[in-house]
Amino acid sequence: MVMTERAIRCRDEVAAAIAAGAPVVALESTIVSHGLPRPENLTVARRIEQVVREHGAVPATIGMIGGTLVVGLDDAELTHLATAEGVTKLSVRDLAVAAAARADGATTVASTSAVAARLGITVFATGGLGGVHRDAQQTYDESADLTTLGQTPITVVCAGVKSILDVGATLERLETLGVSVVGYGTRRFPGFYLTDGGFDLDWSASSPAELAAIMAARRAQDLHRAALVVANPLPESEQLDPALHDEVLTEGLAGLERDNVVGKAVTPYLLAHFHERTQGASLAVNVEIILRNAALAAQIATAYHTAAGPSPA
Amino acid sequence: MVMTERAIRCRDEVAAAIAAGAPVVALESTIVSHGLPRPENLTVARRIEQVVREHGAVPATIGMIGGTLVVGLDDAELTHLATAEGVTKLSVRDLAVAAAARADGATTVASTSAVAARLGITVFATGGLGGVHRDAQQTYDESADLTTLGQTPITVVCAGVKSILDVGATLERLETLGVSVVGYGTRRFPGFYLTDGGFDLDWSASSPAELAAIMAARRAQDLHRAALVVANPLPESEQLDPALHDEVLTEGLAGLERDNVVGKAVTPYLLAHFHERTQGASLAVNVEIILRNAALAAQIATAYHTAAGPSPA
Amino acid sequence: MVMTERAIRCRDEVAAAIAAGAPVVALESTIVSHGLPRPENLTVARRIEQVVREHGAVPATIGMIGGTLVVGLDDAELTHLATAEGVTKLSVRDLAVAAAARADGATTVASTSAVAARLGITVFATGGLGGVHRDAQQTYDESADLTTLGQTPITVVCAGVKSILDVGATLERLETLGVSVVGYGTRRFPGFYLTDGGFDLDWSASSPAELAAIMAARRAQDLHRAALVVANPLPESEQLDPALHDEVLTEGLAGLERDNVVGKAVTPYLLAHFHERTQGASLAVNVEIILRNAALAAQIATAYHTAAGPSPA
Ligand SMILES: [Mn+2]
Ligand SMILES: [Mn+2]
Ligand SMILES: [Mn+2]
Numbered sequence: 001m002v003m004t005e006r007a008i009r010c011r012d013e014v015a016a017a018i019a020a021g022a023p024v025v026a027l028e029s030t031i032v033s034h035g036l037p038r039p040e041n042l043t044v045a046r047r048i049e050q051v052v053r054e055h056g057a058v059p060a061t062i063g064m065i066g067g068t069l070v071v072g073l074d075d076a077e078l079t080h081l082a083t084a085e086g087v088t089k090l091s092v093r094d095l096a097v098a099a100a101a102r103a104d105g106a107t108t109v110a111s112t113s114a115v116a117a118r119l120g121i122t123v124f125a126t127g128g129l130g131g132v133h134r135d136a137q138q139t140y141d142e143s144a145d146l147t148t149l150g151q152t153p154i155t156v157v158c159a160g161v162k163s164i165l166d167v168g169a170t171l172e173r174l175e176t177l178g179v180s181v182v183g184y185g186t187r188r189f190p191g192f193y194l195t196d197g198g199f200d201l202d203w204s205a206s207s208p209a210e211l212a213a214i215m216a217a218r219r220a221q222d223l224h225r226a227a228l229v230v231a232n233p234l235p236e237s238e239q240l241d242p243a244l245h246d247e248v249l250t251e252g253l254a255g256l257e258r259d260n261v262v263g264k265a266v267t268p269y270l271l272a273h274f275h276e277r278t279q280g281a282s283l284a285v286n287v288e289i290i291l292r293n294a295a296l297a298a299q300i301a302t303a304y305h306t307a308a309g310p311s312p313a
Numbered sequence: 314m315v316m317t318e319r320a321i322r323c324r325d326e327v328a329a330a331i332a333a334g335a336p337v338v339a340l341e342s343t344i345v346s347h348g349l350p351r352p353e354n355l356t357v358a359r360r361i362e363q364v365v366r367e368h369g370a371v372p373a374t375i376g377m378i379g380g381t382l383v384v385g386l387d388d389a390e391l392t393h394l395a396t397a398e399g400v401t402k403l404s405v406r407d408l409a410v411a412a413a414a415r416a417d418g419a420t421t422v423a424s425t426s427a428v429a430a431r432l433g434i435t436v437f438a439t440g441g442l443g444g445v446h447r448d449a450q451q452t453y454d455e456s457a458d459l460t461t462l463g464q465t466p467i468t469v470v471c472a473g474v475k476s477i478l479d480v481g482a483t484l485e486r487l488e489t490l491g492v493s494v495v496g497y498g499t500r501r502f503p504g505f506y507l508t509d510g511g512f513d514l515d516w517s518a519s520s521p522a523e524l525a526a527i528m529a530a531r532r533a534q535d536l537h538r539a540a541l542v543v544a545n546p547l548p549e550s551e552q553l554d555p556a557l558h559d560e561v562l563t564e565g566l567a568g569l570e571r572d573n574v575v576g577k578a579v580t581p582y583l584l585a586h587f588h589e590r591t592q593g594a595s596l597a598v599n600v601e602i603i604l605r606n607a608a609l610a611a612q613i614a615t616a617y618h619t620a621a622g623p624s625p626a
Numbered sequence: 627m628v629m630t631e632r633a634i635r636c637r638d639e640v641a642a643a644i645a646a647g648a649p650v651v652a653l654e655s656t657i658v659s660h661g662l663p664r665p666e667n668l669t670v671a672r673r674i675e676q677v678v679r680e681h682g683a684v685p686a687t688i689g690m691i692g693g694t695l696v697v698g699l700d701d702a703e704l705t706h707l708a709t710a711e712g713v714t715k716l717s718v719r720d721l722a723v724a725a726a727a728r729a730d731g732a733t734t735v736a737s738t739s740a741v742a743a744r745l746g747i748t749v750f751a752t753g754g755l756g757g758v759h760r761d762a763q764q765t766y767d768e769s770a771d772l773t774t775l776g777q778t779p780i781t782v783v784c785a786g787v788k789s790i791l792d793v794g795a796t797l798e799r800l801e802t803l804g805v806s807v808v809g810y811g812t813r814r815f816p817g818f819y820l821t822d823g824g825f826d827l828d829w830s831a832s833s834p835a836e837l838a839a840i841m842a843a844r845r846a847q848d849l850h851r852a853a854l855v856v857a858n859p860l861p862e863s864e865q866l867d868p869a870l871h872d873e874v875l876t877e878g879l880a881g882l883e884r885d886n887v888v889g890k891a892v893t894p895y896l897l898a899h900f901h902e903r904t905q906g907a908s909l910a911v912n913v914e915i916i917l918r919n920a921a922l923a924a925q926i927a928t929a930y931h932t933a934a935g936p937s938p939a
Contacts, residue, residue, distance in 0.1 A: 140795040144801055216413075220319065224409060
């Protein structure tokens, strides 16, 4: 028990909310350390938490400080991950190695989900999921987010997956892995920057209460070991211009070949290309997405925890 | 507990048999709602249950009625799923969403296995397993049946997988996922309509008692989280004529390209093509398969539960 | 309990060490029965155990004798698996079927890991892992070792994977499945016969104590359901000559096409080709690898169990 205390530290406010069965929303820190440029990243990280509070839930941004997993980073810790050099991106498989190295680290969709579920947090807000890479038929490059979501019973609010991935293959993997996917107000899977990512969904929900009812059914059935993904599209008025998106994507994919970019360099290359070529519009859309997802996640957590009453520890 | 009662309802006869450690055979409802044409589907569904009884076990057809998972549908419920419009096909990931929508639904191999194992049912009879689709190298289309069988300790009696899938790739996935496959009276994996699906098996058993001994060893070792697939081929005298089969399959695959059929439309297209072109012979074979599998499943359940004595709740 | 006793038998010395929280190293038997030629195989099997003892841990070679899984084969049993005909190679999915058949069998990386973890053994030494086969994009041939490591919390010391596999794809699968990979004294993934297998690693450790600290962090975090792979390269002075390796590999792959070798015949064909064409040098390297891994595994187990104190049963 002493070891566990040291391995994972939960901020008092978050621990109290979990214990009381009150709504909590987990948040990842990779978007803070790696996903957004400085210094906006810290401002946005604080706004995300504020949005969660405004919608009635306690925010719990998760990260690693000096080898300790912290659930509910305080402002000094958030600032540290937003500004320090050498913050490592940590998937689930990295958590213990990083802990032994007393590292500072940011948690991905996979590791945030795993840590949150382990502590009994039921809802998690992020931007987009990792997925199957476009060349995965040859490279086998598939994000551990998918496998982890296939093993982690938590509700994840996102805006689909970025079009730089193989969206169709990602949806197939989610199906194969038993991850439930429900569109929020839509039967089309959102494409992150785009309202419509080009693929149909089997299920849709139109309110936080409906999603809370699904979560209650999951708990009652006790058959779901995988995540529930809530796919929350941007309204069309706020998406990236689809014509611009397609042009920039085509250019970016061509650039990969021209500049011989492969492996882990692909995603940062394409995102930087989007950022430059859209003159920051892709970044603004990215921020909008995460704020909207944080709001919806808080609403879902509130609906679920109000309806369900305090959850058993 | 109250929530669980509402989420899953077990027919008294089935619950009593499970509690007493008596033989029960789980049955899926997708074959009733989607797999067989009306009105034969209801007749066949009843015959399947009758065959299970004749071989000493209690049948438990599983489905969803008005959002409640029912283990052991009664005749009115079976009739409803066989005749109503709008019965949804539900894999594991759909179960809670459908429950919240108060849907009527039919369970697949994956969801039937998961529900049955959750209630302590040890044997399940079906026709053929889902598998890796022929174009999965590009599309990633692989049935959630495979992943679920990799996580669900239950014995599934089937006649292999249909040749419209990539049978070799499906067998590889079963191996990768740790699913045990034992031929019943054969070392060749059956091809559903065909006695011999074209691939070797490592293991074979020749009696229900042998299979019950394997199940007992699984329980004693406590190392198997995956399913045990019993591959039960049709006798050669009852299979679809192999020459006709190959001709119809080749035609059907060509038809996919000609008619530009992709994704979820592929399987129904090919099955309808088989049905038409064989003038119903493929359907008759399909019915024969499920009846034979139900009989073998009941014999295995009887052998296992007799040998093992009442199982612990 | 009586069934479990019969299903798995643990040698007294091993059981006592586990109960006392003393260091134990699990060892596989496939290398004895199938991986090395006779009669050296038995000599090597004994030397491996001796090396584990010399480094302070109790060796527990795992195998199946007459249907019983034995954890800690005695010398007569080891001799039997090294010399008898008809010893079957058993992955996890084969264990119960083989037990019911009262078979003699050798355990793979997958089944050795699963059995060892089930008994509370924390460290396992092997040669190389199974992986993604070179033609898996078409055939789907991926070793169950990978999936099992994704589900089994144990530390596995190996020298990477053989170059006859698709090493890059194997590393991607390990990442997707959440398996931690740490280089021992290197940030390059070893290529079994070769010190450097051609791919980077994210993490490295330089002492058994560091690896023990990672294991302690895994236990404290309680988030890791997958294995920790310690990739222990041969020193450059002991590797197979890289120029010879590349030549022999190229020849061997060409031979597969020429001789029309496919499926399960590929690996034995290529290994025999390496053995012949290197005039036994590949075999000598193989033996060196397993002895070095056994020594490191014993050191890690000793560091971990000394630091952690007796583990809870
Ligand atoms: Mn990747
Ligand atoms: Mn599919
Ligand atoms: Mn294989």
